[in-house]
Amino acid sequence: MEAMNLTELLVITPLVALFIGSIIPISVKAFTGREMGAFASLFSAIVAVVAAAGLNITFVNGFWKLSGVNFMTAFSENLIVDGISVWASYVIYIVTGFVLMLTYENKATRGHQLAEHIFLILNAAIGMVLVTMANNLIILFLVIELMSLSIYLLIALSREGVFSKEAALKYFILGSVGSAILLYGIAFIYGSAGSTVLQTVGEAAATIFANDKIFAIGLALVIAGMAFKVALVPFHSWAPDVYQGSATPVTTFMATGVKLASFIAFLRLFIYSQSLDASAISTLLQWLTVITMLTGSIAALRQENIKRMLAYSSIAHSGYAMMGFLSASMGSAGEGTTSMLFYLLIYSLMTIGSFAVVSAMEAKEDSMLLIDDLRGIAKRQPMLAFTFAIILLSLAGIPPTVGFFGKLYLILSVIDQGYVWVALMAMVSSAVGVYFYLRPIVVMYMTEGAFTQINRNSYLTQSVALVMALAMVALGIMASPLYNFVKNSVFPSL
Amino acid sequence: MSVDVLTAGHYLILSAILFCLGLTGVLLRRNIIVMLMSIELMLNAVNLAFVTFSYFNQNIDGQIMVLFVMAVAAAEAAVGLAIAVSLYKKFKDLNISLFEHLRG
Numbered sequence: 001m002e003a004m005n006l007t008e009l010l011v012i013t014p015l016v017a018l019f020i021g022s023i024i025p026i027s028v029k030a031f032t033g034r035e036m037g038a039f040a041s042l043f044s045a046i047v048a049v050v051a052a053a054g055l056n057i058t059f060v061n062g063f064w065k066l067s068g069v070n071f072m073t074a075f076s077e078n079l080i081v082d083g084i085s086v087w088a089s090y091v092i093y094i095v096t097g098f099v100l101m102l103t104y105e106n107k108a109t110r111g112h113q114l115a116e117h118i119f120l121i122l123n124a125a126i127g128m129v130l131v132t133m134a135n136n137l138i139i140l141f142l143v144i145e146l147m148s149l150s151i152y153l154l155i156a157l158s159r160e161g162v163f164s165k166e167a168a169l170k171y172f173i174l175g176s177v178g179s180a181i182l183l184y185g186i187a188f189i190y191g192s193a194g195s196t197v198l199q200t201v202g203e204a205a206a207t208i209f210a211n212d213k214i215f216a217i218g219l220a221l222v223i224a225g226m227a228f229k230v231a232l233v234p235f236h237s238w239a240p241d242v243y244q245g246s247a248t249p250v251t252t253f254m255a256t257g258v259k260l261a262s263f264i265a266f267l268r269l270f271i272y273s274q275s276l277d278a279s280a281i282s283t284l285l286q287w288l289t290v291i292t293m294l295t296g297s298i299a300a301l302r303q304e305n306i307k308r309m310l311a312y313s314s315i316a317h318s319g320y321a322m323m324g325f326l327s328a329s330m331g332s333a334g335e336g337t338t339s340m341l342f343y344l345l346i347y348s349l350m351t352i353g354s355f356a357v358v359s360a361m362e363a364k365e366d367s368m369l370l371i372d373d374l375r376g377i378a379k380r381q382p383m384l385a386f387t388f389a390i391i392l393l394s395l396a397g398i399p400p401t402v403g404f405f406g407k408l409y410l411i412l413s414v415i416d417q418g419y420v421w422v423a424l425m426a427m428v429s430s431a432v433g434v435y436f437y438l439r440p441i442v443v444m445y446m447t448e449g450a451f452t453q454i455n456r457n458s459y460l461t462q463s464v465a466l467v468m469a470l471a472m473v474a475l476g477i478m479a480s481p482l483y484n485f486v487k488n489s490v491f492p493s494l
Numbered sequence: 495m496s497v498d499v500l501t502a503g504h505y506l507i508l509s510a511i512l513f514c515l516g517l518t519g520v521l522l523r524r525n526i527i528v529m530l531m532s533i534e535l536m537l538n539a540v541n542l543a544f545v546t547f548s549y550f551n552q553n554i555d556g557q558i559m560v561l562f563v564m565a566v567a568a569a570e571a572a573v574g575l576a577i578a579v580s581l582y583k584k585f586k587d588l589n590i591s592l593f594e595h596l597r598g
Contacts, residue, residue, distance in 0.1 A: 138555075138558075138559045138562060141562075141563075141566070142562060142566065145566045145569070145570070149569060149570065149573050152573050152577065153573060153576070156576070156577050156580055161584055162584070162595055163595055163596060165577070165580060165581050165584055166593040166595055166596055167596065168577050169526065169577055169578075169581060169590070169593060170593070170596070172573065172574055172577055173520060173529055173533070176533045176570055176574070177517065177520055177533065177536070179570075180513075180516070180533060180536040180537055180540060183537070183540045183563065184513060184536075184539070184540045184543065187540050187543040187544050187547065187556075188543070190544065190547055190555065190556060190559070191543070191546075191547035191551065191556075194551055194553055195555070196555060196559075240596075241596040241597070244596055245595075245596050
């Protein structure tokens, strides 16, 4: 093992910045006995996130430009920094910044525990960035736990007493079982491949898979464990309960950051094993994709609670992102990966927008918004209603918005691989989706009522929602340049 | 019976039995503390599998992983018990049949 060199340390400076930012508010609280001002805490956390992004640009992208490389490994090949992880880490910084803003204004998270919230959010963000960089199965397990343990505590921290505690318990129990299953799979892969380094395992995968049943069991267990984390049907049953019960900013974080990071880790497990020509695995992934899309869309049809409806819609979106995963892991690493990461980016932006609207409408810490509560909002809060309508149209995938182009690229990538029936099922699922996404719009604009639910101090949250709605339209117009930009960032050419 | 008679298969079957016992415990028991213990049992079954592979493949990595997994299991127990304490303060009981507010 060679000595640690300076480059390796510089690569992780963004994470150090995030960590320093996370401990400032909580150390002030510990040493002075008083909480820092709420705005000062938020400001220091946002500065840390911006600094992390800046350090990433300087020391990773800058270094690549200077030395003419396009990926590097660090810490005895335990971390890999390549186009995928750099791109994902920028999306995670963006998500973290917006989640911090929602946390600052939401009734359930604001108050005497903002310092703890900031500490946990930034540490979960460190976990997410490391999940996208992990190049060793045991490191992957450790950082997934770093991310998950922070999220369990974040859910339980909410000021609302009944639903959030139940959500924390459910997520903790099912998340731990998911982690244990993942770890058992890692043990079997280690046992049959003799290594836990992803590249070594991936390159040997084809030969081992043909000769060793233990490897196949391990792979199946790892797929099941990751399916728990990204909420694929039939491992999705925790998601609606947990998304509904958690404070809205935490739900936003789970639906965007955790899902994105887990998908990247899932992809990294498969991207090295292109030689693995296993029709059994391909069939399994196709069915997971199709069942996830359809179950999510159909179950969302009969939901009255807005957060629960968005939770099922997020399950359906996991299914759509799985289409990119399917084509990425079964031959088309370029287009498949790009379409999946493109979709995860715009899905994250749409989800932040939709939950920001929900957060702005939560007048009390234990608000449970129903779709019927939206009656009359178009008269009382025309801006908020308009914002929500655009975001819902984008989630449904209606053409001028970027949601349409995200689905288009995914469907094209699976058709390229010859999975036409998956593409057809995605279209069926989208058609069902249009119905339940349009229902809130109909209630907002076509029914009379006295809309009363609004958080009076939510200017930041409402601006976040508005920015996302405008981004949906703007990115929709520039979809093709954005797609090429994602492609060039994910696969940087020398 | 000497140790040599035991093959990797024996240990792996034992670890599979322990893992399934843990999984059954999480799915069937109603008390949160018992569920936490079942999760620990699952992680320990995994540790047994790691040590087995490490011993029979003559590869030290597996034993290092066991140390990591034990540390993570301790952290997980800390978080789980903290959540259990806050639930007990709220509901004065730790039976999961109390927690059925979220459904639909």
